[in-house]
Amino acid sequence: MIDLLLHNVKSLHCDSLLDVGIENGKIVYLSHSKSEVPNSKQIIEGNGNVLLPGLVESHIHLDKAFLLDKMNEDATNLNEAIKLTAQLKQGFTKEDIRERSLKVLKRCVDYGVTHMRCHVEVDPIIQMKSMEVHLELKEQLKDLIDIQIVVFPQEGIFKQKGTADLMRESLIMGADVVGGIPYNDRDPIEHLNFVYQLANEFGKPLDFHVDFSDDPNQLAILDIIKLTHLYQMEGRVAVGHLTSLGSVEHEKARQIASKMAKEDIHVFSLPATDLYLNGRGDTERVRRGLTPVKLLLEEGVNVLYGTNNIRNPFTPFGTGNPLDIALLLAHSAQMGTFDDAKILLEMTTYGAARALGLTSYGIEIGKDADLVLFDSKDIRNVLLDRPKRLCVWKKGKEIGTDSIRSLIKVN
Ligand SMILES: [Zn+2]
Structure with missing residues (x-):
């Protein structure tokens, strides 16, 4: 079962909306958005917002x-x-x-x-x-x-x-x-x-x-x-x-x-x-x-x-x-x-x-789930507005705004 499914997101290379599935930190599912979605523990509705790799x-x-x-x-x-x-x-x-x-x-x-x-x-x-x-x-x-x-x-x-x-x-x-x-x-x-x-x-x-x-x-x-x-x-x-x-x-x-x-x-x-x-x-x-x-x-x-x-x-x-x-x-x-x-x-x-020679990068099956979901439905506006990030994932894990602080404390 997929850990997390991002439903209805817009990407840089595809005109229609996509569904992106993540499991164990990797992208394991990629498809044009449909109403039928694969079995997933968690689904995040992307509402047509832009998803870029990190x-x-x-x-x-x-x-x-x-x-x-x-x-x-x-x-x-x-x-x-x-x-x-x-x-x-x-x-x-x-x-x-x-x-x-x-x-x-x-x-x-x-x-x-x-x-x-x-x-x-x-x-x-x-x-x-x-x-x-x-x-x-x-x-x-x-x-x-x-x-x-x-x-x-x-x-x-x-x-x-x-x-x-x-x-x-x-x-x-x-x-x-x-x-x-x-x-x-x-x-x-x-x-x-x-x-x-x-x-x-x-x-x-x-x-x-x-x-x-x-x-x-x-x-x-x-x-x-x-x-x-x-x-x-x-x-x-x-x-x-x-x-x-x-x-x-x-x-x-x-x-x-x-x-x-x-x-x-x-x-x-x-x-x-x-x-x-x-x-x-x-x-x-x-x-x-x-x-x-x-x-x-x-x-x-x-x-x-x-x-x-x-x-x-x-x-x-x-x-x-x-x-x-x-x-x-x-x-x-x-x-x-x-x-x-x-x-x-x-x-x-x-x-x-x-x-930089990164080999496990990009929105493709098998690559690391390093992703950013922007609060923008328009690719061009990601540049013009430099909008808020709705969510950032590093190897499938959600990164919060205080992540660095807590990590340094833990270490
Ligand atoms: Zn320099």
Whole structure:
């Protein structure tokens, strides 16, 4: 007998209403809605509201979220943001990182996020403090949210002696993804070669912060394309920002996008940060400073978006709701049609799941029952209204608003 049946729900991919049956945390029944329903212990009437698979936050920094009350000044460009955050980082403790991370996680779970990839800083300043906190949280919260941990050398690898060893130690301790940031090291090529070798050695995917500027000549992406091919990492490499590409001459940008599509390199647009920090050197014809989302999509690149930062020198805004970022990207990348709304919702669900390599994701028989039921009968309005969640399920279990608090207490 089915444990729970969601009756009359609307999905992203089907025009008629569906019934979704859940048993032992998995989706076991899927059918167009009928008045006759299979034997079920519990039936929830969906009333035609939209059911999505759990939202995926594909790029976020928990360890430097909520820093506004510690800042005496604001950053006005990327270098200032990096410098200011590095200063604040000297005061971070494990308790403080945990508290600020939980504040974000609680919001995300409430917003229907069931999977998240976060970039965790390791360097001689913060050492392993943040990594240890994230590994603990990943385990403690696993019934609420799946967390992927990227080892992130924010301060560079070679200009900060000791970082390479900390990265290796993190991977041995259980980090999931190798991170990289070629624009903040003494030599971008040396940086890239190291992280590809490290990823290869540990059999992990790669996730970069790359080409974060308006300079059309800053194109580490070209080396990333070559190395991805060389190391046969097709589909296992993702890049965030990639805003320089937005300043590249159109035909050249198209050729680069096409090469990225061939290597199946995923792109995370991070509009909250990119719009805030880029374009500041322009006194007229001010650039938006985004990666060219539509061009990349046209060439077949898997484009997603992420929150990146919440209320810190890089981005003094943010709520933790991926749909807020979706709406921001809808405005700034000029994606306003009905089809665009569907694409934007697809990005933070199925598209992001593919980039993160999630294998048991989606509204399909046999997949995990990670689901969000929105208080909206219209797909487009899920983007426009960012409506209330009527219910969120993680592996078939209903997630309440106080779930994090009770789980932490229990542990
Ligand atoms: Zn980031």
